[in-house]
Amino acid sequence: MRFALFLGCNIPARLNQYESSARAVLKKVDVDLVDIKEFNCCGYPVRNLDHQAFVLASARNLALAAKENLNVISLCKCCYGSLKKADHLMKEDASLRVEINKILSKEGLQYDGDIQVKHFLSVLFHEVGIETIKEKIDKTFTDLNIATHYGCHVLRPSKIVQFDDPVAPSIFDKLVEVTGAKSIDWSMKLDCCGAPLWGVNDDLSMNLTEKKLENGKKSGADFLCTACPYCQMQFDTVQNTILSIRGTNHQLPSLLYPQLLGLSMGIEKDLLGLKMNDLPIEGIEDFFTNLEQKEMEA
Amino acid sequence: MFFTISLYVALAIFGLGLVYKASTWFRFNIGVETGKFSAQTRVSKAISGIASVLFSVKILTLIKVFVVDVVLQVRILRQDFLRWLMHICIYLGFMLLLLMHALESFITEPLFTDYYSTVNPFMFLRDLFGLMVIIGIGIAILRRFIFKVPRLKTNAMDHYAIIILAVIMISGVFLEATKITSHTEFQVMVEDYAGLSLEDDAEEIKALESYWVKEYGVISPNVKKPFDTEILDQGKESHEMSCAECHSRPQWAFLGYSTAKIISAVALGLDKANMPTILWYLHFFACFIGLAYLPFSKMFHIFASPLSLLANAVMEKEKSDPANIATRQVMELDACTHCCTCTLNCSAAVFFETFPNTNILPSEKIISIKALAAGKELSEQELRHIQEGIYLCTNCNRCTVVCPVGINLQDLWFNVRESLLKKGYPEFFALSPLSFYRGLMKEDGDNYQKPLDKTREAIADRCELMKMPDKVLPLSNIDSAFKGILNQSDQANTFSGCFGCETCSTVCPVVANYDNPKEVLGLLPHQIMNACGLGLKDLALGSNMLWDCLTCYQCQEQCPQGVCVTDILYELKNEAVEQVKEKPLMERKL
Numbered sequence: 001m002r003f004a005l006f007l008g009c010n011i012p013a014r015l016n017q018y019e020s021s022a023r024a025v026l027k028k029v030d031v032d033l034v035d036i037k038e039f040n041c042c043g044y045p046v047r048n049l050d051h052q053a054f055v056l057a058s059a060r061n062l063a064l065a066a067k068e069n070l071n072v073i074s075l076c077k078c079c080y081g082s083l084k085k086a087d088h089l090m091k092e093d094a095s096l097r098v099e100i101n102k103i104l105s106k107e108g109l110q111y112d113g114d115i116q117v118k119h120f121l122s123v124l125f126h127e128v129g130i131e132t133i134k135e136k137i138d139k140t141f142t143d144l145n146i147a148t149h150y151g152c153h154v155l156r157p158s159k160i161v162q163f164d165d166p167v168a169p170s171i172f173d174k175l176v177e178v179t180g181a182k183s184i185d186w187s188m189k190l191d192c193c194g195a196p197l198w199g200v201n202d203d204l205s206m207n208l209t210e211k212k213l214e215n216g217k218k219s220g221a222d223f224l225c226t227a228c229p230y231c232q233m234q235f236d237t238v239q240n241t242i243l244s245i246r247g248t249n250h251q252l253p254s255l256l257y258p259q260l261l262g263l264s265m266g267i268e269k270d271l272l273g274l275k276m277n278d279l280p281i282e283g284i285e286d287f288f289t290n291l292e293q294k295e296m297e298a
Numbered sequence: 299m300f301f302t303i304s305l306y307v308a309l310a311i312f313g314l315g316l317v318y319k320a321s322t323w324f325r326f327n328i329g330v331e332t333g334k335f336s337a338q339t340r341v342s343k344a345i346s347g348i349a350s351v352l353f354s355v356k357i358l359t360l361i362k363v364f365v366v367d368v369v370l371q372v373r374i375l376r377q378d379f380l381r382w383l384m385h386i387c388i389y390l391g392f393m394l395l396l397l398m399h400a401l402e403s404f405i406t407e408p409l410f411t412d413y414y415s416t417v418n419p420f421m422f423l424r425d426l427f428g429l430m431v432i433i434g435i436g437i438a439i440l441r442r443f444i445f446k447v448p449r450l451k452t453n454a455m456d457h458y459a460i461i462i463l464a465v466i467m468i469s470g471v472f473l474e475a476t477k478i479t480s481h482t483e484f485q486v487m488v489e490d491y492a493g494l495s496l497e498d499d500a501e502e503i504k505a506l507e508s509y510w511v512k513e514y515g516v517i518s519p520n521v522k523k524p525f526d527t528e529i530l531d532q533g534k535e536s537h538e539m540s541c542a543e544c545h546s547r548p549q550w551a552f553l554g555y556s557t558a559k560i561i562s563a564v565a566l567g568l569d570k571a572n573m574p575t576i577l578w579y580l581h582f583f584a585c586f587i588g589l590a591y592l593p594f595s596k597m598f599h600i601f602a603s604p605l606s607l608l609a610n611a612v613m614e615k616e617k618s619d620p621a622n623i624a625t626r627q628v629m630e631l632d633a634c635t636h637c638c639t640c641t642l643n644c645s646a647a648v649f650f651e652t653f654p655n656t657n658i659l660p661s662e663k664i665i666s667i668k669a670l671a672a673g674k675e676l677s678e679q680e681l682r683h684i685q686e687g688i689y690l691c692t693n694c695n696r697c698t699v700v701c702p703v704g705i706n707l708q709d710l711w712f713n714v715r716e717s718l719l720k721k722g723y724p725e726f727f728a729l730s731p732l733s734f735y736r737g738l739m740k741e742d743g744d745n746y747q748k749p750l751d752k753t754r755e756a757i758a759d760r761c762e763l764m765k766m767p768d769k770v771l772p773l774s775n776i777d778s779a780f781k782g783i784l785n786q787s788d789q790a791n792t793f794s795g796c797f798g799c800e801t802c803s804t805v806c807p808v809v810a811n812y813d814n815p816k817e818v819l820g821l822l823p824h825q826i827m828n829a830c831g832l833g834l835k836d837l838a839l840g841s842n843m844l845w846d847c848l849t850c851y852q853c854q855e856q857c858p859q860g861v862c863v864t865d866i867l868y869e870l871k872n873e874a875v876e877q878v879k880e881k882p883l884m885e886r887k888l
Contacts, residue, residue, distance in 0.1 A: 003511075008694075009645050009692035009693065009694035010692075010694070010734075012694060012695065012696070013693060013694050013696075014735075014738075015697035037643075040644070040645045040646070040647065040648045041645040041646050041648070041694070045692060045730050045731040045733060045734075046690070046727075046729075046730065046732075047849075047868055048731075048845075048868065048871045048872070048875075049727060049871070049872060049875050050652060050653070050731040050872060051869065051872055052652050053649050053651075053652040053653065056648060056649075056651060056652055057648050057649065060648055064445045064880045077733070092788075093788065103553035103651050103652075106421060106651075107448045118559055120463075127726075149457070152848070152849070152850040152851055152852075153851075155851075156850070156851030156852065156854065156855040157851050157854050157855055157862075157865075158855060160563075164729075166855055191807055191852075192807055192848045192849070192852075194848070195731075195734065196731055196848045196867055197846065197848060198733075198734050198737040198738075199731075199732075199733030199734045199735070199736045199737030199738075199740075200728070200729055200731075200733050200737075200845065200846075201750075201751065201845070201846055202737060202740075204808065204811060205737075206548065207811050208807055208808075208811065208848070213331060217516060230731075231737070232735070238737075238738075250883060272826055287863055293401070
């Protein structure tokens, strides 16, 4: 299984632990990754201002992957949503396709909708499969309650992104439960993390984040789990800011899914970058020892 | 005499230029904070900073960076082998020519007692180094003019650099070629070194001349091939007595010799026209111009780039003195060689294809920032172009990682962006996820929130209806052109399905956040859909809701009528910005 790895802009600059942990996990389950150096921004940040610029940026990435005849795997849900949307438009909107391909042709590129875009989680769930992942599990967590945060741009608009059931999604929960952790029910599971407004309307952004954290905490979560750099930075770096600005007291640390899975697979901790998160997550390892203790007690 | 005067003039301009340019490092300011430090403070901080590095373990880092990045230029090699070959050829070739050939009386002669420029290995090496530079120039021309690399910009300074190097090299090679073929030169040498006089030793000179025509490429008006072996033997005898000691065979000067062969048909004419002297002047003047103009041209990077690499290796944003960071950032502008590695790797460069603003490209931003730092008066339009170009950056840090001279570009953009935003011009990109990084980096103070408010005001300012407290709708405000635009778009025309059930507003987490959402957000999503249906452009475009939309797609997903609510909000945002941009700059209140 080979994919072109689409990292986007945030991960290499600010979330190296996501890249290194995801690479390590994918290597363990025999997914080969190809790096395409020429990839650019997915276009998501300019969608507010210019539709064509957004489609062009995404389509250029798709064209680069198509040139290598590779499907794309994205670690970011906003990149995923943008690439899927652009892919859809390039297939459906003939006049836009002509316009975009005209610009792309200046550097010998063209995109006619010939590849697939996948998110990291859907590759693990659908391509690799739960059974294969289970075989690679080294040790399992006990009594660990995880609140999965799906992220908007993989779920909606469901007709275009086609990730999972938009109302009752389950693949992330199943992936979390492979590690022995329990994926809890919480009412705000499918809500936005608040990141799209961070830097634009900070008060509103913090309100939304805080509500989610409070809901997760109340529902009994020990940790949040994400698979998107924006969501992760919002729940980690921005939560840290909220804790200091607002002095609120419902800290709920967040970790990236490949960090959780990687721990369970027994991958080296340096690769998982546990220490690189702003809010400490190393405590999660205590949930491994519980099992041994219980056995001892028994 | 003339030669000496022009050399000293060139040296004087070069020296003063160096002092002037280095002084700008301490005088010019980039960004918000730097004005706080006087030039004097910056000089003394720099001296103490350098001293503290030199007398610490960091000296090892400096040595490593000097060898790996300055001498071997591994950072360029990591990017592209061809470009590394180009640069190493030019820089190594030129440096060796400078030391061995240009400074021969200061370096080579004292070092090697048997040095003559016409004796091997020096004669061969001179042409070898020259060939290296010429290969380098050739690759540069290929890259800049033949390969059509998208978004690689070539400016006047890049042309100058290639031309001045090419003139120096080509004049040098032709000078060598015309001297090889020159009969006049031969006669002068015969009189000066062989002790033969033209009248008394005609026979002997003829023999020597024949030998030199046959073996050394001289083109003579007197003797012609083929020659008798007897004469050649006689010539060889005189040659070995008087000439051989100082002259290796000319074939070793392979560039000059092959050029001499090419021009042999016209060599007599060139010699009569005194071409060697003309080329000699050309060669030297090109060198002097290159020398005098060096501090003001991009060639100044030969001083600034190594300093930038070394400084960035031992400086850290949080730990280093802010005065020294200010100085380093100005110096980095001189270190830039406009190689465009940043632009070719830039995540946002692709947007240049749709936004006609060269400041989007990092390599071109640097040029604008140079003008800003030098305190040049820029128009509102120019300033806003720079601001837009700098804001249209995803802060992915790639430019900084790849810069061959180690410039911390990301910090530079951030610093300049904040100082430009302070001027109070609205920045539409501020209302986009591009602001995420700015949010992460925020510090307390007014300067953070102001640009965001200003931009919202600039957009709302265009929407008269929105300002009315009670929105009694005069139907005369229907804008059919606006409705037409929405109808043309496949996703926007779905608004016509809206039957006002308010599901979109009910599920919206932003609406849910406020006790009195209309007060804060203006129109709610379902009302915006209505405004679209009624063609009330001002209402559709002027509401805060547009910019507070999370794009979480809850509304669109749950709409029973299949209205693409979120996508419509996207289109309205595009439209709102377009509308403000269209308004002439003068009219706008700032």
